[in-house]
Amino acid sequence: MISPFSLVFLAAVTLTLGLRLWLVWRHIRHIGAHRAAVPADFVERIPLAAHQKAADYTIDRCRVSLAAALLDASLLLALTLGGGIAWLHEWWLARLDGIAYGLAMIFSLLLISALVDLPFSLYRQFVIEARYGFNRMTLALFCIDLAKQALLGLCIGAPLIAVVLWLMNVMGAAWWFWVWLFWAGFNLLLLFVYPTWIAPLFNTFTPLAEGETRRRIEALLARCGFHASGLFVMDGSKRSSHGNAYFTGFGNNKRIVFFDTLLERLTPDEIEAVLAHELGHFRKKHIIQSIVFLFAGSLVFLWLLGQLIDSPWFYAGLGVPAQSAGQNAALALILFFLVVPVFTLPLSPLFSQLSRRHEFEADAWAAEHAAAADLIRALVKLYEDNAATLTPDPLYSAFYDSHPPAAQRIARLQMLA
Numbered sequence: 001m002i003s004p005f006s007l008v009f010l011a012a013v014t015l016t017l018g019l020r021l022w023l024v025w026r027h028i029r030h031i032g033a034h035r036a037a038v039p040a041d042f043v044e045r046i047p048l049a050a051h052q053k054a055a056d057y058t059i060d061r062c063r064v065s066l067a068a069a070l071l072d073a074s075l076l077l078a079l080t081l082g083g084g085i086a087w088l089h090e091w092w093l094a095r096l097d098g099i100a101y102g103l104a105m106i107f108s109l110l111l112i113s114a115l116v117d118l119p120f121s122l123y124r125q126f127v128i129e130a131r132y133g134f135n136r137m138t139l140a141l142f143c144i145d146l147a148k149q150a151l152l153g154l155c156i157g158a159p160l161i162a163v164v165l166w167l168m169n170v171m172g173a174a175w176w177f178w179v180w181l182f183w184a185g186f187n188l189l190l191l192f193v194y195p196t197w198i199a200p201l202f203n204t205f206t207p208l209a210e211g212e213t214r215r216r217i218e219a220l221l222a223r224c225g226f227h228a229s230g231l232f233v234m235d236g237s238k239r240s241s242h243g244n245a246y247f248t249g250f251g252n253n254k255r256i257v258f259f260d261t262l263l264e265r266l267t268p269d270e271i272e273a274v275l276a277h278e279l280g281h282f283r284k285k286h287i288i289q290s291i292v293f294l295f296a297g298s299l300v301f302l303w304l305l306g307q308l309i310d311s312p313w314f315y316a317g318l319g320v321p322a323q324s325a326g327q328n329a330a331l332a333l334i335l336f337f338l339v340v341p342v343f344t345l346p347l348s349p350l351f352s353q354l355s356r357r358h359e360f361e362a363d364a365w366a367a368e369h370a371a372a373a374d375l376i377r378a379l380v381k382l383y384e385d386n387a388a389t390l391t392p393d394p395l396y397s398a399f400y401d402s403h404p405p406a407a408q409r410i411a412r413l414q415m416l417a
Helices: 004-033 048-079 084-093 098-131 139-170 172-201 212-224 260-265 268-283 286-308 312-316 329-369 372-385 394-400 406-416
Strands: 205-207 231-234 245-248 255-259
Touching: 004 048, 004 312, 004 329, 004 394, 048 084, 048 098, 048 329, 048 372, 084 098, 084 329, 098 139, 098 329, 139 172, 139 329, 172 245, 172 286, 212 231, 212 268, 212 329, 231 260, 245 268, 255 260, 255 268, 260 268, 260 372, 268 286, 268 329, 268 372, 286 329, 312 329, 329 372, 329 394, 329 406, 372 406
Parallel strands: 231 255
Antiparallel strands: 205 231, 245 255
């Protein structure tokens, strides 16, 4: 007999899938309807051919996301109500116990998820990205990256998960708080070591060469009172022609990183304006706010899991017989983190709105410390080079876009120029 929570879960999966498909369908239709003409604010800056390329590129990616959403929902139902997790549970329980069992269960699910996503990753990289001239990755490099990611996941993920499972089993009813403390500390450590230990496993970072660009950046950092442990150029061009710049690291280990493709495309004054925007995030404490928000959210979710872990209806409602679950930490983690995205999609616009507000604030700060006109030119070049659509569907954008639509962002900057 199907349980009430099973019905609630099935309804949530159906509604979430329907919402995702409807939003993507709206996005495709909206972009297609505006494909024939460049928006008025960009007509003198972006050629019609570039605008249409961006429309076609976005639509092709959306069509893949439709198929991925359908498969994700099917896999989720197969693993839960379809009995997939219950079967894996019985299979591993007959062979392992304790933390070893938990690691086997979690990594089995991660492997299944990776294998299901692999065809979509290959298609996006070697069909869509190649079709529009963005792909520079070879199949050999793709496989090497995949192997490195898997090895890194095992080396870092296995000890992390083992400690979490141990804490869940030995710290009593307040285990969720101790797990949160450990998880928060681990993430802060990861932020600190990522630039020097992990990122170089995938890319080569070289100091930014002397010249006008470096002089302008150092002058900007000096007048803004910002200390960085180094200015680096990353060989992003070996995988893609997309360009970007970002901060990485934590505390005294902060680095500023530019994609080589970005430096090739923008002028020194435009690069300075882009960096001023990134500095705006730092000066407005957006990074700290994001970390605090992430940690607060994780505390809430772990507390909620603490309330569910001993509830037979939670396991039974997701296809795992309650009598075989007991206080199984690994099963609780797996089921909870499979279910959470189903119920939290309606919250996405809130997170997107917060992120957009941060982007507007960083743009305004950049306009005070560099030329707004330079940032406008840089953004327009990046929109064109990265084939970013200028005409997103407003509702789709409200759910999925962390940055404001191009027209809104440029309009605000023009008021500050």
